Amino acid sequence: MTIRFDGRVAVVTGGGNGLGRDYCLKLAERGARVVVNDLGGSGSGQGASRATADAVVEAIRTAGGQAVASHDSVATREGGTAIVGTAMKAFGRIDIVVNNAGFLRNDRFEDLTDQQIDAVLGVHLKGAFHVTQPAYRVMKDQGYGRILFTASASGLYGHPWQANYAAAKAGLVGLMNVVALEGERHGILANALLPTATTRLAAEVPQGWMEVTNVSGLLERIDFAAVADGMGVEHNTPLVLYLLSEQCRSTQGCYSALAGRYAQVFIASAQGWSNGLRSLASPEDVATHWEEITDLRRHHRPRSVYEEFLPAIERIKAAKAATK
Numbered sequence: 352m353t354i355r356f357d358g359r360v361a362v363v364t365g366g367g368n369g370l371g372r373d374y375c376l377k378l379a380e381r382g383a384r385v386v387v388n389d390l391g392g393s394g395s396g397q398g399a400s401r402a403t404a405d406a407v408v409e410a411i412r413t414a415g416g417q418a419v420a421s422h423d424s425v426a427t428r429e430g431g432t433a434i435v436g437t438a439m440k441a442f443g444r445i446d447i448v449v450n451n452a453g454f455l456r457n458d459r460f461e462d463l464t465d466q467q468i469d470a471v472l473g474v475h476l477k478g479a480f481h482v483t484q485p486a487y488r489v490m491k492d493q494g495y496g497r498i499l500f501t502a503s504a505s506g507l508y509g510h511p512w513q514a515n516y517a518a519a520k521a522g523l524v525g526l527m528n529v530v531a532l533e534g535e536r537h538g539i540l541a542n543a544l545l546p547t548a549t550t551r552l553a554a555e556v557p558q559g560w561m562e563v564t565n566v567s568g569l570l571e572r573i574d575f576a577a578v579a580d581g582m583g584v585e586h587n588t589p590l591v592l593y594l595l596s597e598q599c600r601s602t603q604g605c606y607s608a609l610a611g612r613y614a615q616v617f618i619a620s621a622q623g624w625s626n627g628l629r630s631l632a633s634p635e636d637v638a639t640h641w642e643e644i645t646d647l648r649r650h651h652r653p654r655s656v657y658e659e660f661l662p663a664i665e666r667i668k669a670a671k672a673a674t675k
């Protein structure tokens with residue numbers, strides 16, 4: 352199998368640096384026409400420069416590929432509309448959207464200001480709405496689309512001093528779930544990525560978070576030297592390209608790329624405990640049955656609100672039958 356993107360049009364937000372830049376170059380190398388979107392600000396989202404996106408477009412064209420630059424911000428509704436407009440004007444369709452643009456403004460939870468919260472939610476979470484909604488409409492008409500939301504281990508597992516960022520990134524998983532459910536019948540698949548790479552964002556992580564010793568205490572157990580060769584952005588791109596391909600059948604999945612190890616990540620519900628609805632359970636019942644409630648050895652992975660009803664009702668019926 353060879354993964355190619357001939358005839359496909361890809362929009363990559365934040366395509367001027369780091370991870371997004373590598374996606375743009377590799378998508379173009381494999382035949383995609385690429386819209387390189389980048390506002391060109393700093394790693395904390397200050398300032399703007401057209402040169403950032405332009406340089407990637409130039410590199411793609413020099414290598415014989417096709418690309419156009421977009422300098423709009425994903426953080427506004429108008430920006431998202433303009434990014435999609437650039438793709439439609441230049442190439443007449445949109446097959447792929449990679450929501451990747453973003454920046455960090457870290458601080459202790461209790462010290463985060465509205466400005467830090469709004470800016471980070473605005474670029475990561477609302478930015479994905481602004482770009483994906485107009486692109487989705489185009490994809491729906493075409494009957495084909497591949498959408499990738501850049502989530503983060505920070506959002507799904509947690510990272511101190513990143514409450515704003517983690518909330519935005521976990522929010523993207525919620526967004527992805529719904530876009531995937533609604534999009535599937537239109538040929539639109541949506542997934543979320545948890546990437547890992549050493550990029551300029553590392554400079555935006557003040558070391559103050561190390562005061563949280565139950566997390567920082569782990570650092571000495573991690574053999575970072577063993578994975579140093581895997582921290583380049585390019586180790587994320589193979590998974591990304593697969594998820595954006597026609598060959599990909601996955602939708603509503605979260606996938607982690609960590610130093611060349613690719614793995615699915617999922618949310619599951621345990622089989623749980625029920626008294627068979629004999630009576631209203633008490634908080635003491637919950638305490639007594641905590642082990643069963645939290646036993647993940649038997650678990651389900653609901654893919655919509657309603658899918659959790661199926662195993663839950665099975666469990667309730669079994670408990671009812673057992674108490675007869």
Ligand code: NAD
Nearest residue numbers: 365368369370390391392424425451452453503547548550
């Ligand atoms: P990066 O700073 O190298 O790239 C992000 C790009 O987004 C920059 O070029 C920036 O100019 C652009 N951008 C910022 N605000 C924008 C806006 N409003 N509109 C358009 N473009 C804008 O960082 P990166 O490490 O390559 O991160 C890419 C994505 O991956 C981000 O969403 C980040 O949160 C996520 N991520 C990165 C890591 C990692 O380990 N590097 C881990 C988890 C998630």
